[in-house]
Amino acid sequence: xxxxxxxxxxxxxxxxxxxxxxxxxxxxxxxxxxxxxxxxxxxxxxxxxxxxxxxxxxxxxxxxxxxxxxxxxxxxxxxxxxxxxxxxxxxxxxxxxxxxxxxxxxxxxxxxxxxxxxxxxxxxxxxxxxxxxxxxxxxxxxxxxxxxxxxxxxxxxxxxxxxxxxxxxxxxxxxxxxxxxxxxxxxxxxxxxxxxxxxxxxxxx
Amino acid sequence: xxxxxxxxxxxxxxxxxxxxxxxxxxxxxxxxxxxxxxxxxxxxxxxxxxxxxxxxxxxxxxxxxxxxxxxxxxxxxxxxxxxxxxxxxxxxxxxxxxxxxxxxxxxxxxxxxxxxxxxxxxxxxxxxxxxxxxxxxxxxxxxxxxxxxxxxxxxxxxxxxxxxxxxxxxxxxxxxxxxxxxxxxxxxxxxxxxxxxxxxxxxxx
Numbered sequence: 352x353x354x355x356x357x358x359x360x361x362x363x364x365x366x367x368x369x370x371x372x373x374x375x376x377x378x379x380x381x382x383x384x385x386x387x388x389x390x391x392x393x394x395x396x397x398x399x400x401x402x403x404x405x406x407x408x409x410x411x412x413x414x415x416x417x418x419x420x421x422x423x424x425x426x427x428x429x430x431x432x433x434x435x436x437x438x439x440x441x442x443x444x445x446x447x448x449x450x451x452x453x454x455x456x457x458x459x460x461x462x463x464x465x466x467x468x469x470x471x472x473x474x475x476x477x478x479x480x481x482x483x484x485x486x487x488x489x490x491x492x493x494x495x496x497x498x499x500x501x502x503x504x505x506x507x508x509x510x511x512x513x514x515x516x517x518x519x520x521x522x523x524x525x526x527x528x529x530x531x532x533x534x535x536x537x538x539x540x541x542x543x544x545x546x547x548x549x550x551x552x553x554x555x556x
Numbered sequence: 557x558x559x560x561x562x563x564x565x566x567x568x569x570x571x572x573x574x575x576x577x578x579x580x581x582x583x584x585x586x587x588x589x590x591x592x593x594x595x596x597x598x599x600x601x602x603x604x605x606x607x608x609x610x611x612x613x614x615x616x617x618x619x620x621x622x623x624x625x626x627x628x629x630x631x632x633x634x635x636x637x638x639x640x641x642x643x644x645x646x647x648x649x650x651x652x653x654x655x656x657x658x659x660x661x662x663x664x665x666x667x668x669x670x671x672x673x674x675x676x677x678x679x680x681x682x683x684x685x686x687x688x689x690x691x692x693x694x695x696x697x698x699x700x701x702x703x704x705x706x707x708x709x710x711x712x713x714x715x716x717x718x719x720x721x722x723x724x725x726x727x728x729x730x731x732x733x734x735x736x737x738x739x740x741x742x743x744x745x746x747x748x749x750x751x752x753x754x755x756x757x758x759x760x761x
Binding site: 528551 | 676678733734737749752756
């Protein structure tokens, strides 16, 4: 059985870094933004566009203004849905190749039949805010208040994106095998014991 | 700084065993039912009585029928409250002695100022039901339906007991550092990496 580890995460909790470092530690590939680049390439789309609809609010796919004027098959939202489906198929294909870590993109639900080990990474508000401000992209000069608003919005979109695939609620601990609070912690320090936990998880019940 | 680990747990998730084994692994004392015995001894009470009001629904302390007839200081519920306070003081005293694992009794909140490492242990319903039925006390011959009812009630009481000490909700992942899903798992297999996580937690941020 392949060791497939999925990381779901609150924005600013360090979940992306967590996934990357865990994959490095376990010496397996990590898929995160790579998913977007591959889908964009395979479908001849702009990666920016793919990124925008990836893990986005379901409203993005079905703008309310088009509801009555287009049928499903020729409405402008159709491309969005096809792209999401391509991303889903890609996640399955990559997981079938073997051990890996997949960050986000609802991989825990998409790969349910392959028995992944599902981690949820979270943190308190202050800690997420600090991390976000420290790591803001160049030119992204948001006030703490604006950053908090952005954090909330992104998590809300992830929640909504998840609802495309399942009724299970994003972030409910029941849907994950391990929930890790990274508040005030250096991500790298947490990796070794979790890698060992994963090893045991896949080694013996 | 002492390494104080608190275990909160859903009934049937194996949290008590988890705490005991983790303490053994870390070679530190584990306090669980011991708390009840010590309080009973110190206050000259029946351990059964102490056990009954320990982690119980707040209604147990203040039966609705006595509200108007007794003042706080001479009502029959007073003994209950005093016992709970004695238990709280005991938890603080034991934690001040040094490294330990404390299972239940709201120790995560009571010891907040001592920066404990707080674990929440949970599992899915089937797994908890299986564990409860396997470990039922002699003579406790409950049907799965009755056992499920008991499980729910005990968790509800723990939730209510927690509300004596904090507004933070029992079981909300935000209130814990690590949430561990033990569904279909052998508790003992999970201990070593968590002990290592705890070591790192207290060793470096």
